[in-house]
Amino acid sequence: MRIYPEQLQQHIKQQIPNCILIFGDEALLTLEAQDLVKQVAKSQGYLEHFSFSLDGNFEKDEIYSHLQSLSLFSDKKIIGLTLTKTSKENTAFLREIAPLLNDDILLLLQGPKLNNQQLNGAWFKKLESQGLYVAANAPSAQHFPQWVFKRLKSLGLQANKEVIDFLCVHFEGNLLAAKQEFEKLALLYPKQNLTLHQVEQSITTHNHFSVFQWLDSLLAGDKFRSQRILQQLKAEGLELLILSATLSSEVQKLLKLSYQMQHTPLPQLLNQHQPKLWTSKQALMTEALSHVTTQQLEQLLMQCAQLEIDVKVENSSDSWLTLELMSTTFYR
Known part of the structure; x- marks a missing residue:
């Protein structure tokens, strides 16, 4: 069963399953989910904890030993595994140990965000069917205000839309900094309805964006957000060539779809796309192709090529x- 970090507590408070998978691109949410699982597991009698990393030389025999060495008088145990990469060897091992799980063993498997192909892998489906999959991914721009609201509420704070929007601008992409600042606000203004003045006086900017967030904001046609992210990336010293190459790659995909749309409906093209696209990505590409013409994409592709030359030659x-x-x- 797939759940989100905020749903984890209610799913494990009565009876913890024997397998919990935590995968995602947000370190804070991953860490908090792990800590919650360990805390609840301890209250339910899981008093031993063994951790392993599934790298090139992990201890298979030792893991098997922990999975098979059960006694009527031994404590329940947590077997924590970090999946560094989904290699054939690692996924084969995970399929092998799945039948060994029981009510005295909690397998806590964590790793980076998985793509659709990995989520549909036999190893993943087998383990997910025995427990919970926690998708610990960073909230999208659309859902970030709700995350901020809930996080403040959990600290006994309230805030109106103006304050929440201000916090979103300053902390999007950096949940750890948001957590630290919100906790500071809770100490400064306990149980209060925060004002914009209080927040402005307290916080410092902690935005941290990725190239892909910039690209998504472009596809969505969000002028304010894309400009803000671009300025932040520039201030952080990101190489312009990385942005240009990323944009060029995306424009090529859009241009190919634009040509194919002359004969095939776009929804069909997106569903057939390889590698498979996330639903959110399909929506962004649909939005972009609704107001950017084939001719504009062709021109943009040529501009990307020229920009790359200019950067390499002049670096202006x-x-x-x-x-x-x-x-x-x-x-738009």
Whole structure:
């Protein structure tokens, strides 16, 4: 069963399953989910904890030994495994140990965000059927305000939309900093309805964005968000070539779809796309193709190629301005 971090408590408080999978790209949510599982497991009699990393030289025999050495008088145990990569050897091992799980053993498996192919793998489906899959991914821009609201509420704080929007601008992409600042606000203004003035006086900016968040904001046609992310990436010293190459790759995909749309409906093309696209990604590509023409994409692709040449030859500060102007193609 797939659940989200905020649902974990209610699913394990009565009876913890014998397998919990925690995968995602957000370190804070992953860590908090692990801590909660260990805390609840301890209250339910899981007093031993053994951790292993499934890297190139992990101790198979020792893990098997812990899974098979049961006694009427021994404590229940947690076997914590970190999946560094989904290699054939690792996934085969996970399929092998799945039948060994029982009510005296909790398998706690954690790792980075999985793609659709990995989520549909036999090893994953087998383990998920025996327990819970916690998707510990960073909240999207759409869901981040709700995350902020709930996090403040859990600390006894209230805030109106203006305050929450302000916090979102300053902390999107950096949940750990958000957690620390919110806890500080709870100490400064306990049980209060926060005002914008209080928040402005207290916090410092902790935005941290990725290239892919910038790209998604472009596809969505979100001018304010894409410009804000681009300026932050520039301030962090990200190489312009990385942005240009990422944009060029995405434009090529869109252009191919734009050509194919002349003969095949876009929903069908997106469903047949390989590698398989997340539903959210399909929605973004649909949005982009609804207001960006084939001719504009062709021109944008040529501009990406020229920008790459300009950066390599001149490395001018004007190149950033060029990229900003290119981005306007996606704005609604």
